Amino acid sequence: MPFNNQQASKVGHEDLLRNPDIDAYLSSIGDVPRPEPAQLAQIFGKSPTIDAFEPSIPEVIVAFDGSLYEASADVDEPSRRVGYVKVGMVALNVKKYLDLSDRNMPYVDPMAVNRLQDRSALSMALPSAYLKEPSLDSVTDGYRAAIHRYYSSDKTKIGTDKSTLLDTLLELLRTMGAIVEENGAEWVVLPRCPAIDCDQKNVGVPLKGEGSCPSCMAPLFVTDKLRVWECFNEASTNAESFSRLMLASESLVLLHSLLFFKRAGLLAQLSNYAFIMDGPLSISGEAAPLHDPIMRTINELQLDMISHGLAPPLIMGLTKTGIAVEHFAALNESIPNGIAFPVTDEYRYNNILGKRERAKPFGDEFYYGQDVLIKTAEGRQFLISLPYPWNTKQDPEFQSSRFELSKYRNVDIAIGIINLFQSDLYENSMVPVILAHEYASISLAPGGKILDLVTARALGAA
Ligand SMILES: [Zn+2]
Structure with a gap:
């Protein structure tokens, strides 16, 4: 651990790779496993193509994003810490957004986009060490x-x-x-x-x-x-606990929003909405058992709407970082454009995680949605997640058919949104998600410094 005010060396990792012990160790374990091109051609050749779906666009897209920050609460005793956890929610009116981008302008005016958003947040200031x-x-x-x-x-x-x-x-x-x-x-x-x-x-x-x-x-x-x-x-940093609170709160705020439409008798309006979560549809850590009632609640709500002749809303996760995103990016040349590939457990264990396949489905304890890699006709990759369309994982169809894309609802809307909002600005992201991220962000330095100061003032220490 560095001392206070000591900066970590920017070349540290290069020094480490030059270390002969590290070098010998990496040589001894061999190359990172990668699937053979012929094997990939076979796997992705069998994937559904996205032009088999008629893309469709909802009226309103609600995007969620969480962020967290931990700061010193006291200038004199900086080990005393405070945390912030925020789940931001941005609702974007798609029709008005399209009107904006229709005016032969080279780009969409960001200020105008700002005026189209309804924003709210769950914002929590929390005690941390001491x-x-x-x-x-x-x-x-x-x-x-x-x-x-x-x-x-x-x-x-x-x-x-x-x-x-x-x-x-x-x-x-x-x-x-x-x-x-x-x-x-x-x-x-x-x-x-x-x-x-x-x-x-x-x-x-x-x-x-x-x-x-x-x-x-x-x-x-x-x-x-x-x-x-x-x-x-x-008596120490709480990034892990705050991260778990943030992830659980993201899923709970999604459910809270969905159930609002039901409680208020507004299910017909809910048909016009799409909800985009940051990351896969999952709850990890100690709150993971909640994935099970979340899966059931989403499916029952969607089935209830269908039984009343209403189109259920799209609920979708978007994973922007992590090993699976890195894996598919590294294989980009071998993945054909215009496909939708539900990530099977066999593929994930063999090629991404590089470990023995477990008897239980991947994410058994925490996933409530299926990861699907979408590669657009333009060649951009999106790792999305769609809710499992069953009440429980004990449903035999979950066991037998969860990698069949045709079982999932609203693939057409997911593809429509991706086609419309794929962004040149950020790799593998979309405009509504970027807006939610910007809104949710508690920026680090120099903004982080300001937070330190605000916190210290609020506590009367500065
Ligand atoms: Zn007690």
Whole structure:
């Protein structure tokens, strides 16, 4: 670890590769495995072509993106830290956007695009290392309490609907059977009390959102069920816990938005929407069990709409970084233009992950959508994810048919959006996603420095 103010050397990794021990080790393990061109031609030759779909465009695209930042909370004691987690949501009116780009202009005026967006965000300032709330026993208790405050805040209500983000979490917990009835009341059960020095097992939280441990009297929250506090560090950086909170919150804000249309009786309007998430459709880490009720809720909502003669909305993830994106980019020459390739487990284990295929489906514990590589006619690659169109992974059709593109809904809309919004500015991205990212971004230096200052001021330390 560098000392304070010590910059990491920019040539560090080159020095490392010149190290004879590293060199010998890399030689000993051989080349990174890559599929043979003939094998690729066979695999991608069997993929559906995207011109088999009639591209279609929704009226409104809602894009989500999360960001997080951790800063020093005190100039004199910089180890005292505070975190920010934000999930930004940008709704873009597609028709008006197309009108803008129709005026024979060489580019779309960014200020005009700004005026077309409706934006909102779940924005959470959270305690991190050594930042204890005076009325609570531990830093972790403050972190748990802060998450509860944000999730149950009136600010998370959409329009005239009375439901908070906490209500949406409760609905998912009910769907997964995590709400139990005992003593004439309903409870969310935590496997153990989250307070330090308490080993009480199976503590219940009333559905209003908060309660207390019968043994140590520590406050308990329904949001503790997200379990992001389990990897929270009272005396060190919390990027990991904040990242898990951000990823879980992204999926929950998506579900909260979808359920708003249902609660408000606006399913006919929902037909005109498309939702784009940042990353695959998944929840990793301790909150991963929620992937299961999310998969069911999305599928039931879509089936309900279909049964009423309504077109279900597109819900799509877009993965911009990571090993799978790098893998397909490296193989770009061997992948024909204009195809849609559902990434099979066999392909992923053999060619991307380079490990033994597991008996369980890839992402069994956390994915609620299928990754599909789309390569446009122009040769741009997009790794998207579409919700599994089954209620559960126990459905035999999930086992037998999840790599068949024809089973998935709204592939035509996904292709329509990609064709329309593929951006020359950023590789593998699209205009609505870029807008959401810009909105969600808590920029690092020099903006990060300003955040440090604002935080320190708010706490009266500067
Ligand atoms: Zn306790």
